[in-house]
Amino acid sequence: MxxxxxxxxxxxxxxxxxxxxxxxxxxxxxxxxxxxxxxxxxxxxxxxxxxxxxxxxxxxxxxxxxxxxxxxxxxxxxxxxxxxxxxxxxxxGLGLILVFLSWIALMTNVDRKKERAYVAQPQVGDVYYIKTENNHYSTLKVMDVSQDSVHVLPNEYTTNKKSGVHKINKMENYGQFNYGFSKDDLRIAYHDGTIYTINRK
Ligand SMILES: [Zn+2]
Known part of the structure; x- marks a missing residue:
């Protein structure tokens, strides 16, 4: 209440x-x-x-x-x-709300900055949160990184709720067959929002 x-x-x-x-x-x-x-x-x-x-x-x-x-x-x-x-x-109250919003904006900015670094230097274990073609959400796990390409294992599950993606991000949900794409494509996918979050442990 x-x-x-x-x-x-x-x-x-x-x-x-x-x-x-x-x-x-x-x-x-x-x-x-x-x-x-x-x-x-x-x-x-x-x-x-x-x-x-x-x-x-x-x-x-x-x-x-x-x-x-x-x-x-x-x-x-x-x-x-x-x-x-x-x-x-x-x-x-208004001041507190403004402080809170600025803090969110600052944190978002820090996250974006980190993610841009992850895009520039992919690492094995990075998890890409992606938007699928039919507007569902899923993840890709980076398995291998070479000079100019990245190999990922796709999650076999998708979810229609953005907030539910972390629940399907389990090792047993990933398939066996990975595929690769160029680091340029990775950059493009991040900038156009197909990859909307990157997690690194
Ligand atoms: Zn009077």
């Missing part, structure tokens, strides 16, 4: 000496308050949503929301609101 919603945190309040209460007509009894609303997930603030505000008479407790305020009160409220800033902690 994901617990999420929005909350408000108090930013600033001010007592007005000039505002007149609509409820009891007392002058100088009104206090304005500004709050910042923010979305949260599991009580971690995600990002701010906007401001809400009230006016309250300290004398008769008459309260007004911003859109109920007459022009003079709204002006005082807006003045106060313009003096407030959204606290930085309300962006924590």
């Amino acid at each position: 994901i617990i999420y919603g929005s909350r408000a945190s108090h930013l600033k309040s001010i007592h007005s000496n000039t505002a007149i209460c609509l409820g009891c007509s007392t002058k100088g009894s009104v206090t304005f308050g500004v709050y910042s609303r923010y979305a949260h997930v599991f009580w971690i603030p995600l990002f701010p949503i906007g401001r809400i505000g009230f006016s309250e008479c300290q004398y008769c407790k008459h309260t007004l929301r911003v859109k109920e305020m007459p022009a003079e009160l709204a002006r005082e409220y807006n003045q106060l609101k313009s003096e407030t800033r959204t606290p930085i902690w309300q962006f924590i």
Whole structure:
């Protein structure tokens, strides 16, 4: 269960000496308050949503929301609101998400870099994760590498789910007959995505 919603945190309040209460007509009894609303997930603030505000008479407790305020009160409220800033902690969730996404991007980049090196210098034991012609997934295991070609043992199984490929990558699933292709073809297959991941132990 994901617990999420929005909350408000108090930013600033001010007592007005000039505002007149609509409820009891007392002058100088009104206090304005500004709050910042923010979305949260599991009580971690995600990002701010906007401001809400009230006016309250300290004398008769008459309260007004911003859109109920007459022009003079709204002006005082807006003045106060313009003096407030959204606290930085309300962006924590968004910041964490950005850090996480950058980390994924960085790791992906590191993996791609490694794989490009594996393509340039194939080794016996490398496993190529491939997309088959009918959009299934399977693997090839490198058995031999020569000056300009690579010999692989094809997996006899395929799967229609990318996430299931590692399950069929077992030694007993590989056949007996290997075949070869040039290192140029290996490069092409990697760059066009036919080989989409390379594993090296
Ligand atoms: Zn009042």
